[in-house]
Amino acid sequence: MAHVIETVSVLSSSPGTQRTLKVHRIGNIGARPKAYFQASLHANETPGLLIGHHLLSLALAADRAGKFKGELVIVPFANPIGLSDNVLGNQIGREALDGGGNYNRGWPDLSKGLDARLEGKLGADGDANIDAIRQALRDTLDALRPPTEVQSMQTELLKLAIDADFVVDSHTELVAIAGMVVAPWCEAMLDPFVAEIDPGLVHVTDTPTLFDGTCSKPWHDLRQTLGDRYPIPQGNVSVTIEMRGAADVSDELASCDANAIFRHLARIGVVEGEFDPHATWSGEKTPHEAISMMRSPVGGVIVYPYPLGTDVQAGDVIAEIVDPNADDPAHARTQIRARRPGRLYAAVSNRLVRPNDIVIKIAANDFARD
Known part of the structure; x- marks a missing residue:
């Protein structure tokens, strides 16, 4: 030893x-x-x-x-x-x-x-x-x-x-x-x-x-x-x-x-x-093609309605980008919706995001493994 x-x-x-x-x-x-x-x-x-x-x-x-x-x-x-x-x-x-x-x-x-x-x-x-x-x-x-x-x-x-x-x-x-x-x-x-x-x-x-x-x-x-x-x-x-x-x-x-x-x-x-x-x-294991990386369409402050580990459906709102420069708070939010069903597994630590940043990742479950 x-x-x-x-x-x-x-x-x-x-x-x-x-x-x-x-x-x-x-x-x-x-x-x-x-x-x-x-x-x-x-x-x-x-x-x-x-x-x-x-x-x-x-x-x-x-x-x-x-x-x-x-x-x-x-x-x-x-x-x-x-x-x-x-x-x-x-x-x-x-x-x-x-x-x-x-x-x-x-x-x-x-x-x-x-x-x-x-x-x-x-x-x-x-x-x-x-x-x-x-x-x-x-x-x-x-x-x-x-x-x-x-x-x-x-x-x-x-x-x-x-x-x-x-x-x-x-x-x-x-x-x-x-x-x-x-x-x-x-x-x-x-x-x-x-x-x-x-x-x-x-x-x-x-x-x-x-x-x-x-x-x-x-x-x-x-x-x-x-x-x-x-x-x-x-x-x-x-x-x-x-x-x-x-x-x-x-x-x-x-x-x-x-x-x-x-x-x-x-x-x-x-x-x-x-x-x-x-x-x-x-x-359930996920292949590479099941990973869905969601990008921000605009810049602003990102907020997440669900905790990571949540299973979501396609179309669910999984994040919102708040524009602090908006004249009307009622129209300050841009929604990001899940393109595929799956599990939310990763997000960003810097909550001030830029356009096209990857801001949340989903392990999709709409696939069939060989």
């Missing part, structure tokens, strides 16, 4: 600056199963930082008690660049201020050339194939030469997670109920974890490619190209959790979320612990 703390340097962007990632390795270092957790890749999404704090406490207590069978890697803050993106007291953290774009976009395509790297290295043994694929993915990342600070940080995060059995990337919306983003090829394997988190909704999508999909998709792609010749299990199961809104920060919530993650770590054999083997989730 062990607790090892590592410091990983990121490419310096300018003289006098050097950002680093802190990495906690708990349990039997190098043992299987290996789980990975990271928080606040979007650095303005604070709840994950506190979830990681509570998860580390649980892990260290279990390690002291000799309960670890595998390894848990915790990156308590996945974006030291974004943590410093503060403008006039406002934490930015989602988009790089140097023009580098969204911190959770632009990931390298690790499937490209992977089959060539594995030429002559796969066979009839699925477990041996897992080892070979993991090594090929590590080699792919080692061969990258990221030219920017952001891409360097992304590459280092991938190196930490790419050979994990289970990966959790913790995010939030601005104002929201709890949700999860699940890739189709990981969906069935994540059902027990969904039951532990018990979110208000689950999106099943591979669009756009996020950190979790970058970790898990190469296995899916290899099965598409080589699966008829060799057994290729899903050696990496990854998920994005959206833990409510950015201001939903409390010990009560974070402790509950960390315990849910820890129960699943027990379920998959990383650590000894209690979990419900029959846990199920009663919700």
Whole structure:
């Protein structure tokens, strides 16, 4: 049993600056199963930082008690660049201020050339194939030469997670109920974890490619190209959790979320612990095309008549924009109506909105999944 703390340097962007990632390795270092957790890749999404704090406490207590069978890697803050993106007291953290774009976009395509790297290295043994694929993915990342600070940080995060059995990337919306983003090829394997988190909704999508999909998709792609010749299990199961809104920060919530993650770590054999083997989730998953993002037709002050989590019908008024410049208050409101039936799940924190802003999101239920 062990607790090892590592410091990983990121490419310096300018003289006098050097950002680093802190990495906690708990349990039997190098043992299987290996789980990975990271928080606040979007650095303005604070709840994950506190979830990681509570998860580390649980892990260290279990390690002291000799309960670890595998390894848990915790990156308590996945974006030291974004943590410093503060403008006039406002934490930015989602988009790089140097023009580098969204911190959770632009990931390298690790499937490209992977089959060539594995030429002559796969066979009839699925477990041996897992080892070979993991090594090929590590080699792919080692061969990258990221030219920017952001891409360097992304590459280092991938190196930490790419050979994990289970990966959790913790995010939030601005104002929201709890949700999860699940890739189709990981969906069935994540059902027990969904039951532990018990979110208000689950999106099943591979669009756009996020950190979790970058970790898990190469296995899916290899099965598409080589699966008829060799057994290729899903050696990496990854998920994005959206833990409510950015201001939903409390010990009560974070402790509950960390315990849910820890129960699943027990379920998959990383650590000894209690979990419900029959846990199920009663919700209905939504595909990407079911997400309805409603935009404001005008600027003004937005008010919401329903709390998030409410199920609405098409045509229901789900928001109103109040024009403070109106001469007559009786004619100051512009209504926004739901285009589709579904669940209200995300809104905006800044209630002074501009024309064409996305102001509320609906997970529609007028669809049929295959």
